[in-house]
Amino acid sequence: MSKIIDKENIRRAITRISHEILEKNKGSEDLCLIGIRTRGAVLAERINECIKQIEGAALPLGILDITLYRDDLTLVSTQPIVHETLINFDIADKKIVLVDDVLFTGRTIRAALDALIDFGRPSSIQLAVLVDRGHRELPIRADYVGKNIPTSIDENVNVVLEETDKEQDQVIVETGGAK
Amino acid sequence: MSEWIKHDLLDLQNLSKEEIELILETAKSFKEVSSRDVKKVPALRGKTVVMLFFENSTRTRMSFELAAKRLSADTINIAISSSSLSKGETILDTARNIEAMNVDAIIVRHPTAGVPKILSENLGPSIINAGDGCRSHPTQALLDMFTIKEKLGKIEGLEVGIVGDIAHSRVARSNICGLNKLGAKVTVCGPATLIPSDIEKLGVKVSHDVDEIIKNSDVIMLLRIQKERQEDKFLPSIREYAKVFGINKNRLKNAKKDLLIMHPGPTNRGVELSAEVADGEYSVILDQVTNGVAVRMAILYLLLGTKEIKTEEVS
Secondary structure, eight states: OEEEEOHHHHHHHHHHHHHHHHHHTTSSTTEEEEEETTHHHHHHHHHHHHHHHHHSSOOOEEEEOOGGGOTTTTTSSSOOOOOOOBOOSOOTTOEEEEEEEEESSSHHHHHHHHHHHHHOOOSEEEEEEEEEOOOOSSSOOOSEEEEEOOOOTTOEEEEEOHHHHSSOOEEEEEOSSOO | OOOOOOSOBOOSTTSOHHHHHHHHHHHHHHHHHTTSSSOOOSTTTTOEEEEEESSOOSHHHHHHHHHHHHTTOEEEEEEGGGSGGGGTOOHHHHHHHHHHTOOSEEEEEESSTTHHHHHHHHOSSEEEEEEETTTBOHHHHHHHHHHHHHHHSOOTTOEEEEESOOTTOHHHHHHHHHHHHTTOEEEEESOGGGSOTTGGGGSOEEESOHHHHHHHOSEEEEOOOOGGGGGGOSSSOHHHHHHHHOBOTTGGGGSOTTOEEEOOSOOOBTTTBOHHHHTSTTBOHHHHHHHHHHHHHHHHHHHTTOOOOGGGOOO
């Protein structure tokens, strides 16, 4: 088990991603953030806080639960718990930045894209993640990455965030034993 | 939160408090789906749900059908009058034929208590009870509890009055069971001829004074006076019932400020409640209908996800 990113560097990564989002989109016009439950939602909130400090105004923020769009729903033995999706603004013609903690196989993002399209037709969707650990199974890539962490397939990447885990922020890589 | 392992939904007796709470919590997430422009999620794509209704129904059948469709399941309605049952086939044979076409769930309503249980003991698909005789109507009770929780924030400790024909009401029986499990205090109220003599055994108080119920309750559930049963002479007349037990605006003067008036429908305006009350500030009758779809979506989602081998189930 090793700590890969500590609290300070998570903060710096989020600050950098926020600047990159604004730079790439040339400001905050038509921009909105959608975090994937649970830790993606927390990160989206932090990015939004950062953008508010830079631009003076926060972006519309939504929370997406992708459970119902998972491609393995018929394979699991009991149904995963469904949480609420909260997107109370119209996403049509908006530039959406999807936020998640770890980018791995890409299947979560595939589900999130399908879910978003059911809400409307955004003008573009970009992806921001705190950690990209590789091993993609779908043709998906991130536009903004906090840190690339090369891993082997049987390692676990745990993102710990104060809001959800009641512990100090950190990213840990654990070896062996798929969770 | 607990995990869902049940294969069928037959009644609330064999659900734990945690399982009921899981259904209500899951329903909360599904309510949002029905408020979208595209009211559909792919969770049950490829599943087939059959509705086998041996009694008339508007709300329940449509609610189940919408719930299944919004989860992307395929639905089939079997109208009993035009089916082989009218040619003398037994229920079990009909159901076995339905099973042979590889369906995933059968939603059944039948005038005889116990039919859903018999089907569940003999068939592989998930069986969902949409009302059996005077015994049980679990999805109605669940949507009632969901509505109470949504409006009042809790169920534990609430005073709930159920007024009307308790004797013939599966809605009352299921609600008594569920509300007791979640810690509400239930009082039933109605004419003595429509309250079973040993109803206290279910853990309820009995009252014959509807004004007392209005004064003390946080929630009042009204039940339909089943006019079709009037030949049995349970009541001197509908008019007398309306006078003694009907709820009108005048009577509600003594009610608590955030009282909920509920009714499973169909309502007899002017009998159980006046039109003013049905459309009035306390009424959540249409919220119940909206919530019914969310609760049934939650049930279908939870039931059709389990893969346990049926023979292991005891209940």
